[in-house]
Amino acid sequence: xxxxxxxxxxLLNELIHGLRAxxxxxxxxxxxxxxxxxCLTSExxxxxxxxxxxxYEKAIMMLNGSHNPTTERVMDPVVxxxxxxxxxxxxxxxxxxxxFLDVGCKDYSCKKRKMLPKxxxxxxxxxxxxxxxxHDDVYSWRxxxxxxxxxxxxxxxxxxxxFRNTQCCWATKQVQRSDGDPTIFEVTYRGTHTCSQQGxxxxxxxxxxxxxxxxxxxxxxxxxNLLDNLRTNLTVRTDGLEGHGFSFPVTPPPFYSYETFxxxxxxxxxxxxxxxSTNTSTGSSPIFDVDFQFDxxxxxxxxGFPTFLHDSI
DNA sequence: GAAATTTGACCTCA
DNA sequence: TGAGGTCAAATTTC
Numbered sequence: 581x582x583x584x585x586x587x588x589x590x591l592l593n594e595l596i597h598g599l600r601a602x603x604x605x606x607x608x609x610x611x612x613x614x615x616x617x618x619c620l621t622s623e624x625x626x627x628x629x630x631x632x633x634x635x636y637e638k639a640i641m642m643l644n645g646s647h648n649p650t651t652e653r654v655m656d657p658v659v660x661x662x663x664x665x666x667x668x669x670x671x672x673x674x675x676x677x678x679x680f681l682d683v684g685c686k687d688y689s690c691k692k693r694k695m696l697p698k699x700x701x702x703x704x705x706x707x708x709x710x711x712x713x714x715h716d717d718v719y720s721w722r723x724x725x726x727x728x729x730x731x732x733x734x735x736x737x738x739x740x741x742x743f744r745n746t747q748c749c750w751a752t753k754q755v756q757r758s759d760g761d762p763t764i765f766e767v768t769y770r771g772t773h774t775c776s777q778q779g780x781x782x783x784x785x786x787x788x789x790x791x792x793x794x795x796x797x798x799x800x801x802x803x804x805n806l807l808d809n810l811r812t813n814l815t816v817r818t819d820g821l822e823g824h825g826f827s828f829p830v831t832p833p834p835f836y837s838y839e840t841f842x843x844x845x846x847x848x849x850x851x852x853x854x855x856x857s858t859n860t861s862t863g864s865s866p867i868f869d870v871d872f873q874f875d876x877x878x879x880x881x882x883x884g885f886p887t888f889l890h891d892s893i
Numbered sequence: 894g895a896a897a898t899t900t901g902a903c904c905t906c907a
Numbered sequence: 908t909g910a911g912g913t914c915a916a917a918t919t920t921c
Contacts, residue, residue, distance in 0.1 A: 723898055725913060738912070742897095754912090 696750065696771035702758075703765045719773055721753060733759045741775055749775035 721739035728735050734757035741749040751771045758764040 722896085724915095726899075727911065727913095730910060736911085740913090752912095 698768060698770045700766060700768045703767055704761075705763050705765065719751070729756070732756065734762070741773060743775040747775035749773050751775075 720742040722742045722744075723737055723739050725738035726735050727738070737755045739753045739755065741747075741751045743749045751769065751773045753770065754768040756766045756768070758766060
């Protein structure tokens with residue numbers, strides 16, 4: 581099995597994330613429907629919509645970053661206690677609408693800010709480019725502070741979205757240089773961008789930070805391809821599940837992390853043999869193992885995008 | 894001159 | 908009370 585690096589996995593994770601939110605939106609009855617329990621409120625829908633957008637943005641950012649010679653991501657972006665990403669769109673921790681959506685530029689308390697989603701990436705700078713900014717992403721940031729951190733060799737820098745005031749975008753990030761390896765920067769993001777930086781990036785930065793339109797179209801095509809292939813090629817092993825019918829839930833479990841969705845095979849990170857399993861802790865729900873493989877040698881179709889192979893476990 | 898960065902002061906929370 | 912996070916005036920850069 582060929583290598584699928586963590587960027588690709590992370591990208592897939594984001595796409596899954598976006599798909600889940602989109603499906604929730606899709607599964608939601610029309611507003612006119614009389615069924616009440618499963619009907620999402622407009623605020624919840626807006627939250628889900630934001631999650632979809634956020635996932636796409638992150639996926640684009642990842643792809644864009646992967647072409648950036650300045651940085652090299654060195655591991656899974658989430659290092660929060662080694663847990664599953666506290667993704668900006670984590671549904672199981674879906675914030676109430678007022679916490680996320682009713683965000684006024686002026687009235688936005690520190691408490692609410694702390695409830696913003698938070699995730700961490702580790703980024704390695706390339707020797708060729710030196711210290712020229714640890715991490716260029718598609719967004720425009722403004723540095724607003726720097727602090728010496730107790731026990732840390734290097735100070736921590738604080739950045740906020742350039743468009744905080746103009747577009748009430750409360751995304752922030754912290755950049756901390758690693759003590760152990762000075763070429764590695766730990767970048768902690770908090771909050772997702774609500775700004776539309778497509779048209780607002782300062783001209784002098786636009787060219788270097790924005791994916792071009794074709795790139796975006798490619799990403800969307802890529803994502804659609806991935807989803808189609810998942811639908812087409814995914815197989816579900818149901819043997820040994822006598823008495824249990826299987827169907828994908830209309831509303832997926834709160835969060836398929838990469839760890840739960842794509843359990844990397846024992847042969848190492850080059851494998852992309854995955855599992856899907858539901859929670860078995862209650863004993864009432866059977867395990868649904870789904871195996872899929874990412875085969876980079878056979879996946880390049882006419883569009884140049886990978887396809888998923890399938891195999892039973 | 895506008896925008897970005899620096900840096901000391903202030904605020905919040907454990 | 909101290910550490911982490913943010914604010915905002917001063918300074919620098921473009």
